[in-house]
Amino acid sequence: MDTIFALATAQGRSGVAIVRISGPFAVQATSRLAGSVPDARGVRQLRDARGELLDQALILRFPNGQSFTGEVVVELHLHGSPAVVHAVLRCLGDMPELRQAEAGEFTRRALENGRLNLAEVEGLADLIDAETESQRKQAVRVFSGALGELADSWRVRLIRAAALLEATIDFADEEVPVDVSPEVNDLLAHVRQEMVREADGVRVAERVRDGFEVAIIGAPNVGKSTLLNRLAGRDVAITSEVAGTTRDVIEVQMDLDGLPVTLLDTAGVRETDDVVEGLGVARALERAERADFRIHLLMAPNDTSAPSGPDDLIVQAKSDLHDGDGMAVSGKTGDGIDQMIARVSGRLQEKVGQIGIAMRERHRVALVGAVGYLDDATAALGQSDMMTDLIAEDLRSAIRAVDSIVGRVDVEHVLDEIFSSFCIGK
Numbered sequence: 001m002d003t004i005f006a007l008a009t010a011q012g013r014s015g016v017a018i019v020r021i022s023g024p025f026a027v028q029a030t031s032r033l034a035g036s037v038p039d040a041r042g043v044r045q046l047r048d049a050r051g052e053l054l055d056q057a058l059i060l061r062f063p064n065g066q067s068f069t070g071e072v073v074v075e076l077h078l079h080g081s082p083a084v085v086h087a088v089l090r091c092l093g094d095m096p097e098l099r100q101a102e103a104g105e106f107t108r109r110a111l112e113n114g115r116l117n118l119a120e121v122e123g124l125a126d127l128i129d130a131e132t133e134s135q136r137k138q139a140v141r142v143f144s145g146a147l148g149e150l151a152d153s154w155r156v157r158l159i160r161a162a163a164l165l166e167a168t169i170d171f172a173d174e175e176v177p178v179d180v181s182p183e184v185n186d187l188l189a190h191v192r193q194e195m196v197r198e199a200d201g202v203r204v205a206e207r208v209r210d211g212f213e214v215a216i217i218g219a220p221n222v223g224k225s226t227l228l229n230r231l232a233g234r235d236v237a238i239t240s241e242v243a244g245t246t247r248d249v250i251e252v253q254m255d256l257d258g259l260p261v262t263l264l265d266t267a268g269v270r271e272t273d274d275v276v277e278g279l280g281v282a283r284a285l286e287r288a289e290r291a292d293f294r295i296h297l298l299m300a301p302n303d304t305s306a307p308s309g310p311d312d313l314i315v316q317a318k319s320d321l322h323d324g325d326g327m328a329v330s331g332k333t334g335d336g337i338d339q340m341i342a343r344v345s346g347r348l349q350e351k352v353g354q355i356g357i358a359m360r361e362r363h364r365v366a367l368v369g370a371v372g373y374l375d376d377a378t379a380a381l382g383q384s385d386m387m388t389d390l391i392a393e394d395l396r397s398a399i400r401a402v403d404s405i406v407g408r409v410d411v412e413h414v415l416d417e418i419f420s421s422f423c424i425g426k
Helices: 026-034 082-093 105-112 118-129 133-143 146-170 181-210 224-232 275-290 337-352 361-381 388-406 412-420
Strands: 003-007 016-022 041-047 053-062 073-079 098-100 212-218 250-256 259-265 293-298 313-316
Touching: 003 026, 003 082, 003 105, 016 026, 016 082, 016 105, 026 041, 026 053, 026 073, 026 082, 053 082, 073 082, 082 098, 105 118, 118 133, 118 146, 118 388, 133 146, 133 181, 133 259, 146 181, 146 388, 181 259, 181 337, 181 361, 212 224, 212 275, 212 337, 224 250, 224 259, 224 337, 250 337, 259 337, 293 337, 313 337, 361 388
Parallel strands: 003 098, 212 259, 212 293, 293 313
Antiparallel strands: 003 016, 016 073, 041 053, 053 073, 250 259
C-alpha cells in the first residue's frame, strides 16, 4: 500500500495540530524530518531538507497491527500554527514515497485491515457529526461494536440452525434419532423477533441522527411566527397583523433535551384567492404531513376543528389575551412555553424508546430481507413434505443478509458513498 499522510485535526489555528502518516514508509519519512523516531513517544525537532527548523513536536509511533489503520502509523503533534502545519505538510508532500490521503482513506484502511467492521465505520462517521447528546450516545453504541456483536449473535444461531438441517441431508440414508425441527423453529423464531424489533427502530434512529421535525400549523395571525421567534430566541420569522405574511416554510434547528429538532413555521391555513399564498398553504400542509408530529395552534378556546393525529399537540394560542382549558401558550410573553416544550420533548423521548442498535436504511433493508428468508424457512418447516435442502438455502441467504450489515459480503457499492462523508485525515 502507499504511504499516506494528512492533517488529522481541523484547519486553522489551534493549540495542537496532528499530522498522521500511515503505511510502510511512515517511519522513514518521519526520520527525514526528525532525525530519529522514538519507539513509542518522544519529543523531536523537525527540520526540512535544508536543515531549517520547522517545529519541535511530540512524535507518537504505533507498530503494525496496533494502530487505527492496522499499519505502521506515526503521528506528529505540532504547535497548531497554520504556517507550521503548512510547512510540515509541504515537506511530506515533497517525499516521493508519500502522497496526500483521500477523504476517509485512513478509516477505509482500518476496515480493509480488519480494525473496524462496516457498521463501526458508520458509527464513527455519525460520532464525528454528532451535535447532540442523543446523537453521541447512538453513534458510540454502534462505533463500540454493539451492532456487530448482535449480528454475530444472529449469525451463530442461524449457522446452528442450518447445520442441524444439513445434518439431516448428510445422513438421509441413516437413522437420525432426533427431530431437529423444534430446535430449528425455536432458533428462527427468536432471531426473527430480534430482527423485526431492530428493523422497526431504524426510522426513529435515523431521525435521531438527522433530526426530528415538528411543524407549527394553524390559521393566519394565530401567532405561529411569534411562537417560533420565542422558541428560537431571535427574530427568524417576520411577524405582522397582515394575514398571509408567512408564505414559505421557515426552519429553526434546536437541541431539545439532547435531541436534534427542527421546528417548522408554516403559512397560515385558510382558503385564499391569492395564488402565491395558496402555494404557501399547500406547501405548509404537505410539509406538516411529513413532520414527525404537529403543534396545532388554535385561537378559539376548545376549538377542535383542526384535524390531528395521535402524536399531535393541541395548543391554544395567545393565552395572554384569551382564557381556555388545556394547554395554552403566548409567544409574546412566553407564558406556557416551558410546559409545551416539556410535552414535545416527552413525546419525542417516547419515540426514541423504540430505538434498537440498527440505525441506517441499509441496515433495515438487510434485516427485512433476512426476515423474509426466515419466514420462508419457517413456513417450509411446517410442511409434511418439507424440502430440507431448500430450507437450508433460505438460511444461508439470511446469513448473507446479516453479513452485509457488518461488511462481510455485498457492500462494495456502498463503500464510496460512506467514505465520501469523511474528512481528509480520518
